[in-house]
Amino acid sequence: MKKLAGAFFLLLVFTACKFKANESKLPILGQRQAVTKTVNGKQVVDTVYQTIPDFKFVNQYGDTITQKSLKGNIYVADFFFTTCPSICPIMHRNMLKVYNDFKNVPDFKIISHTIDPKHDSVAVLKKYADKLGISGNNWWLLQGKKEDTYTLGQKHYLVAVMQDNGAPGGYVHQGWFVLVDKQRRIRGYYDGTKEEEVAKMMDDIKTLRGEVNTEIAQ
């Protein structure tokens, strides 16, 4: 009987934790700045969050993609290359789950930037997409100037991407999935090579979609 009571107590503790976790809201990540503005003649201090700047790339269909194409969407970004022998297959195996789960969600997209645009032409990306089994416009594979992609990765998504002929496949990169909200702010980093982190990301996407956009839009 005592044991039973103990078990019941433990169960209670766990449920308590769970309830708490459900209430959480996603943090806003990246650098931030306090700015003093004058509103109606009064000095107001406001926080300016880091946002993903404008960019211009081409997707697997040959269409030009800019931040405008992503307007009104929550999105997940990652970096890969089609001939990557190390972590990309596992990242995209996990991303495929995300794609299939959110295929019919109107305000969600996935963008994968190739870090090897020399090899990964539009035609190569289209073939990769076909073989991966993705179609439509929910998951774009983006190609563009190498410097643009690298700057975007290093300075704005804050993930490591670089060329290194000593690394497997010739590039160093990390398997991060970066979650970005409709105001272009970074809301989460997830290790795309780990199933449990990707599962958490899927939960967080739902949380983010439920968030009311009352916060300061910039």
Place this chain on the structure above:
Amino acid sequence: MKLKVIGGIVVLLSVLIAACQSDADQEFKRYYTGGAAIYKQKCQNCHGNNGEGLTSLIPPLTDTTFLKKNKNYLACIVRNGINERVLTINSKAYEGPMPANTDLAPIQIAKVLTFVTNSFGNKQGVITVDVVEKDLEGCQ
């Protein structure tokens, strides 16, 4: 009391079974468990936890007929990888390259092949280091 007797019998039985295992069984287990570790390190990223591959990009390791038919070619694939060769697996064509694993010794290739050809629905038995060494000589 009853529990203790049953427990005792179970322990005794398992000791007996373990002792009765033939050398061949033990050899298989050595190869298989060693191979599982190598698989995890070298193959799993692409071919998956369950040998499922990745859509049409990376072939699965579940085509028992392919693995049987190409039994003597498998060591070459593991060591040298694949370039420009299209493999038909589960009646689907796979054309991407596979990286070479020149750092694997024949014994390691034998172990990982024993693991693969006895997992994911395959059951070929042990692939010994002698067989692998012979197969590697025939690589093109």
